[in-house]
Amino acid sequence: MTTTMAQALNAALRDALKDDDRVLVFGEDVGALGGVFRVTDGITADFGEDRCFDTPLAESGIVGFAVGMAMGGFRPVVEMQFDAFAYPAFEQITSHVAKLRNRTRGALSLPMVIRIPYAGGIGGVEHHCDSSEVYYTHTPGLRVVTPGTAQDAYDLLRDAIDSPDPVVFLEPKARYWSGEEVGFTRSGPAMDKAVVRKTGKDVTLIAYGPMVATAMETAEAAKDEGWDVEVVDLRSLSPFDDETVTASVRRTGRAVVVHEAAGFGGYGAEVVARVTEQCFHQLHAPVLRVTGLDIPYPAPKLERHTLPDVDRILDTIARLQWADTPVVAGA
Amino acid sequence: MAVETLLPSASPVRFVAEDGTRADRHGGYAEPTETRLKETYRLMVLGRRFDVQATALTKQGRLAVYPSSAGQEACQVAAALALQDNDWLFPTYRDSVALVARGLKPGEVLTLLRGDAHCGYNPTETRVAPQCTPLATQTLHAAGLAHAMQRRGEDAVALALIGDGATSEGDFHEALNFAAVFKAPVVFFVQNNRYAISVPFEKQSAAPALAYKGIGYGMRSEQVDGNDAVAVLAVLDDAVKHAREGKGPVLVEAHTYRIDAHTNADDATRYRDADEVAKWREADPVKRLETYLKDRNSLSEHEIELCHAEAEEFAQSVRDTLNAESELDPMSLFDHVYAEPTRQLQRQRAMVAAELEV
Numbered sequence: 276m277t278t279t280m281a282q283a284l285n286a287a288l289r290d291a292l293k294d295d296d297r298v299l300v301f302g303e304d305v306g307a308l309g310g311v312f313r314v315t316d317g318i319t320a321d322f323g324e325d326r327c328f329d330t331p332l333a334e335s336g337i338v339g340f341a342v343g344m345a346m347g348g349f350r351p352v353v354e355m356q357f358d359a360f361a362y363p364a365f366e367q368i369t370s371h372v373a374k375l376r377n378r379t380r381g382a383l384s385l386p387m388v389i390r391i392p393y394a395g396g397i398g399g400v401e402h403h404c405d406s407s408e409v410y411y412t413h414t415p416g417l418r419v420v421t422p423g424t425a426q427d428a429y430d431l432l433r434d435a436i437d438s439p440d441p442v443v444f445l446e447p448k449a450r451y452w453s454g455e456e457v458g459f460t461r462s463g464p465a466m467d468k469a470v471v472r473k474t475g476k477d478v479t480l481i482a483y484g485p486m487v488a489t490a491m492e493t494a495e496a497a498k499d500e501g502w503d504v505e506v507v508d509l510r511s512l513s514p515f516d517d518e519t520v521t522a523s524v525r526r527t528g529r530a531v532v533v534h535e536a537a538g539f540g541g542y543g544a545e546v547v548a549r550v551t552e553q554c555f556h557q558l559h560a561p562v563l564r565v566t567g568l569d570i571p572y573p574a575p576k577l578e579r580h581t582l583p584d585v586d587r588i589l590d591t592i593a594r595l596q597w598a599d600t601p602v603v604a605g606a
Numbered sequence: 607m608a609v610e611t612l613l614p615s616a617s618p619v620r621f622v623a624e625d626g627t628r629a630d631r632h633g634g635y636a637e638p639t640e641t642r643l644k645e646t647y648r649l650m651v652l653g654r655r656f657d658v659q660a661t662a663l664t665k666q667g668r669l670a671v672y673p674s675s676a677g678q679e680a681c682q683v684a685a686a687l688a689l690q691d692n693d694w695l696f697p698t699y700r701d702s703v704a705l706v707a708r709g710l711k712p713g714e715v716l717t718l719l720r721g722d723a724h725c726g727y728n729p730t731e732t733r734v735a736p737q738c739t740p741l742a743t744q745t746l747h748a749a750g751l752a753h754a755m756q757r758r759g760e761d762a763v764a765l766a767l768i769g770d771g772a773t774s775e776g777d778f779h780e781a782l783n784f785a786a787v788f789k790a791p792v793v794f795f796v797q798n799n800r801y802a803i804s805v806p807f808e809k810q811s812a813a814p815a816l817a818y819k820g821i822g823y824g825m826r827s828e829q830v831d832g833n834d835a836v837a838v839l840a841v842l843d844d845a846v847k848h849a850r851e852g853k854g855p856v857l858v859e860a861h862t863y864r865i866d867a868h869t870n871a872d873d874a875t876r877y878r879d880a881d882e883v884a885k886w887r888e889a890d891p892v893k894r895l896e897t898y899l900k901d902r903n904s905l906s907e908h909e910i911e912l913c914h915a916e917a918e919e920f921a922q923s924v925r926d927t928l929n930a931e932s933e934l935d936p937m938s939l940f941d942h943v944y945a946e947p948t949r950q951l952q953r954q955r956a957m958v959a960a961e962l963e964v
Contacts, residue, residue, distance in 0.1 A: 276662075276809070312715060325757075328788075330784065331780070331783050331787055333776075333783065333784070334778040335746070335776060335777055335780055336746060336777070336780030336781065336783065338746075339743060339745075339746025339747060339749075339750065339777060339781065340746050340749055340750035340753070340784050341748020341750060342746065342747045343747040343748060343749060343751035343752070343754060343764075344748065344749055344750045344751070344753065344754045345750075346735075346747065346754070347727075347750065347751045347752070347753075347755055347757075347758065348753020348754060350759065363776070366740060366777075367743060367777075370740050370743060371740075371743060371747070373755065374724075376940045376942050376943070376944070376945070377724070377941075377943055378724035378725050378736050379724075379728070379736060379942075380723060380725070380728055380938075380942050381941065381942040382725075382728040382730055382731075383729055383730060384675050384945065401924050415943050416943055416944070418786065418944070438945075439945035440944050440945050453740065467948075473893055497922045503724060514944075514948035514949065514950055515950065517949065554911075569901055
């Protein structure tokens with residue numbers, strides 16, 4: 276039976292609520308409605324209003340209240356509903372959630388999860404499609420993760436809830452309804468670890484969240500060009516798994532980073548820098564990026580022009596100096 | 607809920623007039639016992655001395671900055687005394703005297719302002735949250751923690767200290783709303799000292815009193831003469847009791863005045879005149895309580911002398927603590943960022959260690 280990412284997240288929340296009395300789910304519309312994306316569907320009915328409850332509509336309030344609840348021994352999992360709606364909570368997240376452990380020299384920690392449905396590709400109107408990952412990855416003290424598959428959604432959310440550190444959990448909206456076979460037993464620790472989604476020997480595509488599926492499609496299409504593409508799904512944006520990424524790039528000698536967020540000052544720049552620093556002598560070409568345009572997220576009818584797609588990624592792979600430097604498998 | 611039950615008193619609650627004589631604007635509030643008032647006096651004298659000493663240490667470069675709360679001792683001490691040991695206090699950067707009154711040591715209280723660390727004490731042991739620098743953000747933490755304690759069946763209350771400027775911040779309003787909706791046992795205590803750095807209250811809010819802001823959230827509210835320690839303690843005692851009994855949060859506004867500048871970096875003569883400051887000096891809360899207690903034969907000259915002697919001794923301990931060079935371990939920079947250091951932090955730690963040849 277196939278399970279969607281939204282259902283996998285729902286199952287992860289349910290299993291966490293079952294396993295640990297301290298876990299609480301709250302936010303705007305998470306109760307009777309089950310969340311605007313139905314990720315919390317039926318949880319209030321099954322676990323009671325004590326465990327999953329609606330709050331006043333105020334994102335800073337939700338996160339700040341969760342800080343106090345976590346200080347008081349609970350493990351809140353809060354929902355921000357949409358990426359850009361989380362910005363009122365930015366101060367709470369960066370000034371308090373990220374720093375309380377450090378400020379109190381370990382006396383207090385904030386084991387909490389801030390779920391943020393993010394990124395575009397769903398035809399949403401403005402303020403509903405931001406890729407806000409860098410705001411959070413730039414903040415020490417936060418862990419930032421994003422699943423690319425339904426199984427990872429389950430595993431990562433379970434890990435995030437168990438984490439002693441606060442986790443910003445970015446859910447790719449465009450993937451909520453994608454189905455796959457999911458085993459609802461944890462398939463091993465997923466946090467902190469990138470994963471090779473598909474092996475290949477010519478070029479490494481580095482993607483995360485909504486772009487994992489696009490990268491996989493690209494790998495399939497690249498066969499027609501004679502390119503054997505490896506796909507690395509980062510899963511954890513902070514901390515960054517250098518080992519998995521560099522091992523892959525050293526094998527293939529070429530790399531392209533793909534993300535939806537604007538490229539300038541973006542997450543891809545960090546990945547390129549790290550890969551270049553660590554794999555310079557194995558690289559046959561500069562590490563390139565395929566990113567969203569450096570514009571505010573466009574209106575729905577134009578979003579296809581900003582979102583990286585298979586063609587744009589293939590065009591970028593084609594620029595990796597194939598003619599000048601023949602690919603040597605396994606080099 | 608009838609609005610009448612939420613409304614603050616028409617004028618600030620007051621037990622003691624500015625000249626130390628008995629005033630009768632105290633409504634139904636019970637006067638704190640003589641023992642508690644004498645303890646309040648002792649801590650106010652101690653707090654005033656601490657404040658003066660800390661300000662002096664700033665000028666000597668021992669503290670990076672010190673925001674004085676001189677003139678606000680009634681509020682500072684009453685906030686600490688209204689709480690029991692298992693209650694939580696959520697102070698701001700200006701509330702060092704409240705921490706002293708809560709029983710924290712000078713070295714713990716001044717760690718933040720000295721620049722040694724962001725918090726000098728263990729919040730879980732002291733039940734004092736780190737002194738908060740962003741405005742009003744801690745009010746939400748207080749509401750959340752109060753709700754958590756209530757759910758756990760703990761008989762404990764949270765009290766959040768706030769300045770007048772912070773009531774303009776969104777988090778203040780969100781905290782009041784959350785606390786009221788969840789009936790969290792929390793007391794929001796606004797010390798309206800008339801200035802948010804340089805901006806006077808009239809430019810901060812058009813409300814007749816900040817206490818009125820509670821009503822819109824369905825929260826019981828009160829205003830009190832913030833330089834009358836008897837009144838502040840009476841009102842906070844009642845507010846804490848109300849919250850502890852599960853009747854919901856309370857907003858209390860104390861009308862007071864910041865005698866000194868915002869911090870040593872501020873020039874208060876640019877935005878307020880000397881006459882105004884002089885007028886408020888006359889309303890000095892320490893002197894007022896002293897006169898009141900003396901007139902009632904509750905406080906002898908000898909006891910006053912003892913309080914001042916204790917305060918001098920305390921000031922000496924503040925100097926001794928602050929004049930001793932603190933030893934800071936640079937390697938501690940990498941501690942407690944995450945539960946376990948990430949690989950990135952481990953590499954940076956190694957780099958700094960190599961630089962220091964440790």
